[in-house]
Amino acid sequence: MASVAPPNVVNISDLRRLAERRLPRAVFDYIDGGADGEVTLAENTRVFDTVTFRPRCAVAIPQCELGTTVLGMPVSMPILLAPVGSSRMFYPRGEEVAAQQAGLAGTIYILSTLSGCRLEDVKRATSGPAWYQLYLVGGRDAARAAIARAKAAGFSALVVTIDTPVAGLRERDVRNGTKELLARTPGMFQHLWQFLARPGWLLDTLGDGGLMKFPNVVPPETGQPFPYADITVALEQTTVTWDDMGWIREAWGGPIIIKGVLTGDDARRAVDEGASAVVVSNHGARQLDTVSSTLRALPEVVAAVQGRTEVLMDGGVRRGGDVAKAICLGARAVLVGRAYAYGLGAGGGAGVARAIEILKSDYTRTLKLLGCPGTSDLDRSYIDVPTSWKSQ
Ligand SMILES: Cc1cc2nc3c(=O)[nH]c(=O)nc-3n(C[C@H](O)[C@H](O)[C@H](O)COP(=O)(O)O)c2cc1C
Numbered sequence: 001m002a003s004v005a006p007p008n009v010v011n012i013s014d015l016r017r018l019a020e021r022r023l024p025r026a027v028f029d030y031i032d033g034g035a036d037g038e039v040t041l042a043e044n045t046r047v048f049d050t051v052t053f054r055p056r057c058a059v060a061i062p063q064c065e066l067g068t069t070v071l072g073m074p075v076s077m078p079i080l081l082a083p084v085g086s087s088r089m090f091y092p093r094g095e096e097v098a099a100q101q102a103g104l105a106g107t108i109y110i111l112s113t114l115s116g117c118r119l120e121d122v123k124r125a126t127s128g129p130a131w132y133q134l135y136l137v138g139g140r141d142a143a144r145a146a147i148a149r150a151k152a153a154g155f156s157a158l159v160v161t162i163d164t165p166v167a168g169l170r171e172r173d174v175r176n177g178t179k180e181l182l183a184r185t186p187g188m189f190q191h192l193w194q195f196l197a198r199p200g201w202l203l204d205t206l207g208d209g210g211l212m213k214f215p216n217v218v219p220p221e222t223g224q225p226f227p228y229a230d231i232t233v234a235l236e237q238t239t240v241t242w243d244d245m246g247w248i249r250e251a252w253g254g255p256i257i258i259k260g261v262l263t264g265d266d267a268r269r270a271v272d273e274g275a276s277a278v279v280v281s282n283h284g285a286r287q288l289d290t291v292s293s294t295l296r297a298l299p300e301v302v303a304a305v306q307g308r309t310e311v312l313m314d315g316g317v318r319r320g321g322d323v324a325k326a327i328c329l330g331a332r333a334v335l336v337g338r339a340y341a342y343g344l345g346a347g348g349g350a351g352v353a354r355a356i357e358i359l360k361s362d363y364t365r366t367l368k369l370l371g372c373p374g375t376s377d378l379d380r381s382y383i384d385v386p387t388s389w390k391s392q
Contacts (some may be wrong), residue, residue: 034284094344
């Protein structure tokens with residue numbers, strides 16, 4: 001495996017390049033790709049460059065206070081690891097490896113329902129807090145069982161993702177034959193070369209038992225972990241709606257975070273449903289293409305909730321400066337998905353640690369260059385937004 005240390009890896013794009021080298025095409029594109037024409041995918045990152053900084057110079061900031069709290073939980077920096085399904089395809093025991101690194105860095109790991117590792121093992125792997133992300137795949141009873149297990153295992157918040165009534169069309173996955181490969185239909189044979197071209201990954205993966213199943217989705221009818229192959233159809237059959245929030249809240253009995261909010265209307269609805277936080281998210285541009293970039297949607301959501309709930313955001317965060325801009329626009333913290341997924345694919349735990357380290361040191365440097373003493377001091381006065389944003 002290639003070194004993830006500098007000078008080989010200086011930024012997140014370097015981790016992306018190494019992940020592309022180690023992972024089969026279908027796996028890399030599963031991480032890297034977006035929906036349809038990937039318009040929002042490009043916009044999620046580009047928008048950060050349209051917001052400019054307004055530094056306060058000749059200010060000495062020897063020590064920055066990066067830490068904050070999210071739902072009252074202290075974190076060492078306002079950067080959390082987003083739920084990324086099937087991380088175990090990127091590296092052996094991928095979810096456990098990523099959770100461990102989040103804990104070591106003093107931040108929160110959010111485990112996807114579509115994890116390849118058992119939620120109990122993931123929770124044990126981290127010394128920090130962990131949240132469980134909920135889809136209703138496999139049906140309500142399977143979701144209830146997962147909620148009960150997550151509660152018993154010590155997950156401290158439930159993240160309900162509301163932007164996935166159907167899987168987005170990821171054109172790269174279609175071209176790579178991802179569905180055929182997962183379902184192991186005869187159509188897979190023309191796509192197998194991708195795995196043979198990456199023998200290192202193949203050996204790692206063959207040595208890691210338990211692939212091709214979701215061990216946290218166990219429908220009582222079968223008593224068996226849900227198979228990968230059936231997931232697209234299952235998502236469509238189990239759309240989460242506002243009507244579900246009542247029973248989910250009751251079953252969980254703890255803080256609920258609604259992920260996938262892009263408008264003030266949905267944000268207000270989430271508050272009415274008792275959400276402790278919302279995540280402004282377009283699912284990393286993997287669902288509905290040409291929705292707004294998340295940074296652009298953030299001010300509307302922040303204004304709509306009027307401080308009644310915490311606002312988190314994700315999408316396109318690749319640098320510490322991006323983190324600072326999101327905080328200036330009212331986010332309590334950001335979630336990163338691909339930034340650490342590239343790291344996991346490039347170099348397992350060392351790659352995730354490197355991704356976190358890059359973002360953290362970038363963020364620290366940004367605060368110092370801004371002349372800002374800490375996360376809680378960041379506000380709109382440190383940035384300028386495009387004129388077109390101001391007229392609304
Ligand atoms: C490969 C991949 C898998 C994902 N799986 C899930 C998931 O299972 N559940 C979920 O709520 N979000 C999922 N997401 C979305 C992330 O939680 C997050 O919203 C997104 O990655 C943020 O954008 P970024 O990748 O640009 O940081 C996934 C994202 C990626 C890249």
